[in-house]
């Protein structure tokens with residue numbers, strides 16, 4: 001399967017995103033013992049001394065791939081570009097302190113449009129208390145390109161990696177899942193209607209929560225604070241950018257373990273279920289494969305169960321097993337299925 005080479009060369013479609021990254025980055029040397037983590041987690045971790053670490057994460061957003069300016073307001077886009085990077089700092093149990101922002105712009109954009117983008121960036125800086133440290137500006141042939149890097153700080157002994165989950169640990173998620181993807185599908189549906197008949201004005205009022213989750217996600221800095229107050233240090237943690245299934249596979253792959261989750265424990269908002277019903281898709285598909293919720297998924301050791309039990313907004317959805325790489329889910333009816341992950345499959 002997938003052995004089709006073009007004149008001896010391998011099309012990138014032969015590899016999934018994660019195998020491609022692994023292939024490209026595996027032979028790089030490490031020169032500095034201060035680099036505690038390079039490629040492979042939500043952020044890189046660099047030792048600073050006195051038990052402190054610096055966290056660095058970067059993300060690239062491309063028009064037409066990650067966003068569609070026909071329904072994404074530039075202000076929201078600016079906000080989101082910052083929030084998703086801050087989210088990666090949270091995923092390491094760190095505190096964000098600054099960002100750099102690089103943009104590629106075509107002459108299609110006006111000064112006012114870019115000011116709107118930066119207004120969103122500024123709002124997010126205010127919300128997360130991060131400083132704009134710099135960036136770069138270039139022209140682009142087509143469309144808008146935004147790359148944001150976030151810098152944060154943490155402590156060496158409280159940094160949470162993807163590789164720390166152990167058998168019997170409990171798997172937890174914050175907030176609710178699938179709403180961002182439900183919001184995206186509603187926006188796409190309305191766009192299709194609008195393109196057919198520009199006089200049709202969409203009525204999106206009853207979809208507000210899901211659309212908001214898609215257009216203006218928040219990084220869960222509050223959950224990091226909550227865990228600290230509860231005295232719970234997760235054994236592993238990630239943010240949910242690609243969907244719960246993909247993230248659980250990352251944790252299992254890196255922690256050399258398996259996961260067992262219960263569908264009935266996955267937090268799904270009522271509106272997400274309603275939209276799933278309208279579109280005749282399972283709401284679990286939204287939660288598992290939708291992505292862009294920017295909630296946190298983390299594991300805790302059993303001894304911390306009492307501290308976390310019943311805390312509003314945190315949900316225990318399953319436990320870690322010793323079957324490497326296997327993610328299973330018990331459906332509401334009691335049958336158990338293997339959960340595959342998108343992003344691990346091909347481009």
Ligand code: ADP
Pocket residue numbers: 021025038039040041042043044058059088241
């Ligand atoms: P996230 O979804 O948390 O932002 P990604 O899946 O984008 O993480 O990336 C996973 C890891 O691979 C990260 O450590 C990231 O820095 C690294 N990575 C991704 N793309 C590249 C690349 N082109 N070159 C080097 N490292 C990369």
Ligand code: MG
Pocket residue numbers: 041042087088091238239240241
């Ligand atoms: Mg991440």
